[in-house]
Amino acid sequence: MSARNTLALKARSRWGAMLEAPDQVPALFALARERGLPLRILGGGSNVVLSADFAGITAVVATTGRVVIKQTEDHVLVEAAAGETWHDFVVWTVEQGFGGIENLAGIPGTVGAAPVQNIGAYGAEVADVFESLVAFDTVDKVLKTFTAADCAFAYRDSVFKREAGRYVVLSLRLRLPRPWKPNLRFAGLAELAEQPALDPRTVMDRVLYLRGSKLPDWRVTPNAGSFFQNPIVSLNEAAPVLAAFPAAPNFPQADGRTKLSAGWLIEQSGLKGFSMGRAGISERHALVVVNLGEADAGDIAALAARVKATVKARFGIVLHEEPVFL
Known part of the structure; x- marks a missing residue:
């Protein structure tokens, strides 16, 4: 598992599984219960400290897919599978001409992990544009749809974090605003307000520059x-x-x-x-x-x-x- 976490920690798991379709999640939990094996779910490995030896199953969420669900005069509804890389999802929305999550560019990890931590950076949080998500409830053994109120978002917190291990996020929907208004409240972004024809890509590029100038790249320094x-x-x-x-x-x-x-x-x-x-x-x-x-x-x-x-x-x-x- 050393290559499956951004800290590059020495880590091993007795068994492993790749979850490439949502219906594999409840099936794997049923198998783990049947065989009495501990089971842990891993996304991009960017917000975890993996134990050196795990005597159970480590399942990596590898589902893919992103789509525009609906466009109206005041918003765009987009959806992504939990296994999508978060930064790639942000770039995809910007390439479609949609703004709303460009301040969250460059954050490592997967889409499924984003609402768990209510990831945030440069004056923005996932909760700001959250529409809904679908998760598997490992206790009730059913799929559940969560609204923003259900998620109980707070600073770097959510119901998924408070009830760690109960829910496995399968997909995420975001409501991106129209017309787009740049979020330039954070230091380093304010001067962009003077630029004519400001667009989400310009803000995203500045965010990536700021992150790169302050934070070590996990691919170079784990x-x-x-x-x-x-x-x-x-x-x-x-x-x-x-x-x-x-x-x-x-x-x-x-x-x-x-x-x-x-x-x-x-x-x-x-x-x-x-x-x-x-x-x-x-x-x-x-x-x-x-x-x-x-x-x-x-x-x-x-x-x-x-x-x-x-x-x-x-x-x-x-x-x-x-x-x-x-």
């Missing part, structure tokens, strides 16, 4: 992207940090709490570029945990624990990992 979530804390919890560092990045939330920058907290704790054995923190971005060579899940877990303990001791803030340990 990593799982942003490893820690930006903590959303009460004003009382944030007060000591902001009192000591008035310029610390913080973003007030609608519920009265505030979001702090995990990357800033880690860097201010002196951990940017820090290494511990075969794992380390990127010298380019403090949020990125990297495999320095031959690392396994234990190395990553130990480094993550060290980072969390250091930040907690320095600022009193608890960090939480984004990737799932499987």
